[in-house]
Each structure stands twice: as C-alpha cells, then as structure tokens.
Amino acid sequence: MAKITIDLDDGLVERLTAASRARNITIEELLRAEAQHVALASDLEIENSSHRAILSALDRPEGFYDSPREALYDRERDRAEAYVTARQALLELIDNTEGDMGAQTWSRRRVYEP
Numbered sequence: 001m002a003k004i005t006i007d008l009d010d011g012l013v014e015r016l017t018a019a020s021r022a023r024n025i026t027i028e029e030l031l032r033a034e035a036q037h038v039a040l041a042s043d044l045e046i047e048n049s050s051h052r053a054i055l056s057a058l059d060r061p062e063g064f065y066d067s068p069r070e071a072l073y074d075r076e077r078d079r080a081e082a083y084v085t086a087r088q089a090l091l092e093l094i095d096n097t098e099g100d101m102g103a104q105t106w107s108r109r110r111v112y113e114p
Contacts, residue, residue: 016031054083055083058080058084
C-alpha cells in the first residue's frame with residue numbers, strides 16, 4: 001500500500017477534523033473513503049485532446065455531408081469507430097486479465113550489455 005503525504009492549510013485541517021468527528025472516523029479513513037469514491041467513479045474519464053479529436057467524427061450533425069457518397073466513404077468516422085472498438089476491447093482485456101511474469105525478470109542493464 002502506498003503512503004501519501006499532503007500539505008493542508010490549518011483551516012482545511014480544522015474542517016476535516018470536524019467532518020471526521022461527526023462521522024466518528026479518523027481523518028485518514030475519511031480521506032481514504034473519498035479517494036476510493038473518486039477512483040472508482042464510473043464517470044471518471046480522463047480524456048486528452050487527441051482522444052476528443054478522434055471521437056469528434058462520431059458527433060457530426062445532420063447535413064454535414066454534401067452527398068450520400070461522402071457519408072458512406074467517411075474515413076475519419078470509420079477510423080473513430082475502429083478506435084472506439086479497439087479501445088473498448090483493450091479496456092475489457094485489462095479488466096479481465098491478471099499479469100504475472102512468473103520467474104521472468106527484466107533488467108535495463110542487459111539491454112546495454114554487448
């Protein structure tokens with residue numbers, strides 16, 4: 001388990017102390033519960049600009065295309081659909097597998113040795 005040290009101003013510490021006393025738990029337990037709530041939230045989606053740019057092709061409004069042929073052969077939309085499918089498959093793989101290297105080890109030193 002990782003140990004985390006944070007700096008808090010005195011006013012915030014007093015409010016945390018009052019909140020923990022009201023719940024009859026320690027400040028550490030209160031912060032741990034709040035951290036678990038944030039980490040396990042289903043809407044916790046960390047997006048970057050590249051991710052949003054790719055997915056923007058899926059949110060095109062009606063009348064965006066000049067012809068039905070353009071709508072049929074839209075490479076950006078097809079790429080975005082493939083991206084979403086591959087990302088979902090990867091996230092499911094991560095959730096459903098456990099990594100175990102067994103007796104194998106990796107050493108950076110061996111990379112540079114002749």
